[in-house]
Amino acid sequence: MSPPVAVVGGGSFGRSLARAACRTGQRVILWSRQERRPDAGESVTTTTRLPDLAEAELVFFAVPSPHVAGLADELGHSLDGSHLLVHVSRGLLGAELATVSEVLGSRTPCRRVGALAGPLVAKNLADGHPGGAIIGSAFPEVIEAVSDAIGGTSLRVYGTDDVVGVEIASALVGLVGLALGYALRLGMGPGTLAVLATRGLAEATRVGEVRGGLARTFAGLAGAGDLIAAVAGDGRPEVEFGRALAEGLDLRAAAERAGAYVEGAALAAQVAAFGRLAGIEVPLSVGIAKLMSGELSAEQLAEALMARPAKRE
Amino acid sequence: MKLLPTRPLRLPRLRTYVPRPEDPKIFWFNSERADIVDEVVRRIMERYDAEESAELALNDAAYHEILRLEADKSEGARRKLDYWRGILRRVGRMSVEGKHETLREVSHAMAKDVAGNFDPRVYHFASRFLPGMLTAAMNPSNILQHVVGGGGRLDGLVASEGPIDKIRHISRRGTVVLVPTHSSNLDSIALGWVLFREGLSPMVYGAGKNLFTNPIISFFMHNLGAYRVDRRVKAAIYKEILKAYSCVVLERGYHSLFFPGGTRSRSGAIESHLKLGLAGTGVEAFARNRARGIDRPVYFVPATINYALVLEAETLIEDYLKEEGRARYIIEDDEFSRIERWVSFFNKFRGLESVCVIRFGEPFDPFGNHVDEQGNSLAPDGRMIDPATYVSRRGTPSVDARRDAAYTRALGKVLAEAYQRETVVMPTQLVAHVMFRRLVRATPGLDLFARLRHRGDIAVPYEELTAELGQTRDRLLQLEAAGKVHVSNFVRRQPPGNILDGVLATWAGYHSARQVVRVQSGSILAEDPNLLLFYQNRLRPFAIAIAGDDEADQIAAREIAGMEQRA
Numbered sequence: 001m002s003p004p005v006a007v008v009g010g011g012s013f014g015r016s017l018a019r020a021a022c023r024t025g026q027r028v029i030l031w032s033r034q035e036r037r038p039d040a041g042e043s044v045t046t047t048t049r050l051p052d053l054a055e056a057e058l059v060f061f062a063v064p065s066p067h068v069a070g071l072a073d074e075l076g077h078s079l080d081g082s083h084l085l086v087h088v089s090r091g092l093l094g095a096e097l098a099t100v101s102e103v104l105g106s107r108t109p110c111r112r113v114g115a116l117a118g119p120l121v122a123k124n125l126a127d128g129h130p131g132g133a134i135i136g137s138a139f140p141e142v143i144e145a146v147s148d149a150i151g152g153t154s155l156r157v158y159g160t161d162d163v164v165g166v167e168i169a170s171a172l173v174g175l176v177g178l179a180l181g182y183a184l185r186l187g188m189g190p191g192t193l194a195v196l197a198t199r200g201l202a203e204a205t206r207v208g209e210v211r212g213g214l215a216r217t218f219a220g221l222a223g224a225g226d227l228i229a230a231v232a233g234d235g236r237p238e239v240e241f242g243r244a245l246a247e248g249l250d251l252r253a254a255a256e257r258a259g260a261y262v263e264g265a266a267l268a269a270q271v272a273a274f275g276r277l278a279g280i281e282v283p284l285s286v287g288i289a290k291l292m293s294g295e296l297s298a299e300q301l302a303e304a305l306m307a308r309p310a311k312r313e
Numbered sequence: 314m315k316l317l318p319t320r321p322l323r324l325p326r327l328r329t330y331v332p333r334p335e336d337p338k339i340f341w342f343n344s345e346r347a348d349i350v351d352e353v354v355r356r357i358m359e360r361y362d363a364e365e366s367a368e369l370a371l372n373d374a375a376y377h378e379i380l381r382l383e384a385d386k387s388e389g390a391r392r393k394l395d396y397w398r399g400i401l402r403r404v405g406r407m408s409v410e411g412k413h414e415t416l417r418e419v420s421h422a423m424a425k426d427v428a429g430n431f432d433p434r435v436y437h438f439a440s441r442f443l444p445g446m447l448t449a450a451m452n453p454s455n456i457l458q459h460v461v462g463g464g465g466r467l468d469g470l471v472a473s474e475g476p477i478d479k480i481r482h483i484s485r486r487g488t489v490v491l492v493p494t495h496s497s498n499l500d501s502i503a504l505g506w507v508l509f510r511e512g513l514s515p516m517v518y519g520a521g522k523n524l525f526t527n528p529i530i531s532f533f534m535h536n537l538g539a540y541r542v543d544r545r546v547k548a549a550i551y552k553e554i555l556k557a558y559s560c561v562v563l564e565r566g567y568h569s570l571f572f573p574g575g576t577r578s579r580s581g582a583i584e585s586h587l588k589l590g591l592a593g594t595g596v597e598a599f600a601r602n603r604a605r606g607i608d609r610p611v612y613f614v615p616a617t618i619n620y621a622l623v624l625e626a627e628t629l630i631e632d633y634l635k636e637e638g639r640a641r642y643i644i645e646d647d648e649f650s651r652i653e654r655w656v657s658f659f660n661k662f663r664g665l666e667s668v669c670v671i672r673f674g675e676p677f678d679p680f681g682n683h684v685d686e687q688g689n690s691l692a693p694d695g696r697m698i699d700p701a702t703y704v705s706r707r708g709t710p711s712v713d714a715r716r717d718a719a720y721t722r723a724l725g726k727v728l729a730e731a732y733q734r735e736t737v738v739m740p741t742q743l744v745a746h747v748m749f750r751r752l753v754r755a756t757p758g759l760d761l762f763a764r765l766r767h768r769g770d771i772a773v774p775y776e777e778l779t780a781e782l783g784q785t786r787d788r789l790l791q792l793e794a795a796g797k798v799h800v801s802n803f804v805r806r807q808p809p810g811n812i813l814d815g816v817l818a819t820w821a822g823y824h825s826a827r828q829v830v831r832v833q834s835g836s837i838l839a840e841d842p843n844l845l846l847f848y849q850n851r852l853r854p855f856a857i858a859i860a861g862d863d864e865a866d867q868i869a870a871r872e873i874a875g876m877e878q879r880a
Binding site: 002057082 | 680681696699701703704708715716875
């Protein structure tokens, strides 16, 4: 019998991953801090004990970035070099923009780590709506295991060894998604949205290349693919969060409306700090950071961004 | 030099040394050599099993060898040229068996050329007399006493530090892959001596074939377990043979030494982008042994070799600036080949205590985990874990080239971090850094080359310089306390005035043709920015942390930190 698939994190994304893996016929163990009953009709085993996950080979890690380090330490006690550890976070850590896979690789004994990203939305993943995803890992067996666990006729899973590119793309597209939601609510037209999306992606690529990622990763599923899904309205939490903010809700209320943890305020400030250190321009992230801290209003921000001198693309 | 025999110089086999049980494993090397060569050839044949790949390998080897040999006018080269041209002509018409047979012949010849030799007699001789000879070079007036008396002053000149007992202990349990930084051709000699002095096993190592042109060095290289790496040979199959060779040697438990930076650091900086090259075969060797059920751990031991003076500094920095990092791989006419530079090199250390500090770092397993005193791999939480889990899936260990390549890349990062942490700041580097920072401050925004034209323009009053040295030293000590770097005892203990005086005397003596700095009416002048750059480059990663608080110093430090990252 093949080993079960483990999922760390009982949030909406963790639960959707568990369901997706169940659908391909895997045994699934879902860990969450609070005890919870499995969703009706699912053959997911749930647990609150991390050591129960040791029997798995592939472990999905779906944890908001503020909890990544602490939970990685805890999880590390139960894992060893044989586990394949894959996260789905859109977060980055610190002003150096350490990626979650780097943190997992240094705080747990696992080295075969990866990042799952692309146009994945919890609801579609859970319901089995057709879509695609990208898994970044330096290890071919990680790509293979993820593809076996959740890939299939309804989910095309592509692979790349540019892990850092995938992680930076995923995080920054999340930020652009937030800005898109904001802009949509303010009633901005398709032209403005297109500028926002493309310049946002260019900013993401700049950051990614400094961190050692490849530009072509940003043109793929992890970057452009993910962004197109956001613009097309896949109902992702980042866009909802941006919309809610534009309506004047505070951060807590906006997060509630989005229905999932959104890496927003902190991430924008981190990217802004990274840009300063690395000497690259990150106007969108700087703008979002100012917007979230109340330093700028949306109108002022739009004005400031539009007033930037247009350069060669 | 050209007339020298290229055949290995070896002692006659009249009285062969019979290894004793307590001797290090390498003493048996010669009896296994033929076996190792055969195993290498077997693996190559396995790899090029398909007819097309065998033909491609032969074509590629013939093409590259012909290119290389056509430039060589010697008699031997002409004969080899005919051989390769013959292969190129016939390979298309050969049968499958013919191709495989030719490939076997070619690989066997190449593997034999690579294979080393370890003569315990030469080892005993070298370990008894080499230190004496080196010490004698430092103090010619007492030559006789030093040659006879052995070690002597060399002990004081070459210092070694780090977890040496632990390394000695774990080298009895597994295979040690020693991976030091590389800044001088003296590295292997200094390292060989320290290994002997500390009771660590001698190591198998690959030396560039260009080193074998010096007859004395060649003799030692040939008889102390070195295998020859001929950087001029570009054939793909040759690289495969080198890899297979080092892998087989590691699998069999021979401790090996590799310089992962490849060539000597041209800029003087610590290597920061490491591809590991042959050292990476340590991962594969571990996996292969485990897949065969052999429990023999592999330990990577980083080491930094820190010189107060670098013998070849002038040539290296010129080369760096000329080629902007696209290194000429083979420099045959540098200071290393000029004996008078050796003498003056060793003579100039009076007053700086150690010439050279070799610092060993904490050993780690092929997956970047720390190991305990017994050589067990430790998880980040300190729990013991089995390294075999990294090369296993569902409990079965296997060999997987792509997986091991990924581990090797990750290891390159771990090693680069270790190099930085284990760097020992020498007095010359500290003084050079402070002077260079002054130069950068005085020339804001200029590019490196424009800056380097400022010869003798920057003058710093003696008192001002010692004060700044003192402050920078104190910040370095804070970094050291935080575990981010180390400083040499001289830098740690001496008052800044003594540091400056010692460094001035040392530079004045060795780099005598071109002054590094000049003293003029109570001020120190930056006379040779190139050499200052070379010595200060070692401190580049720490520039921001050790700069003063004022804005100008911080800006200068950021400029230094942002300078070309190529080693």
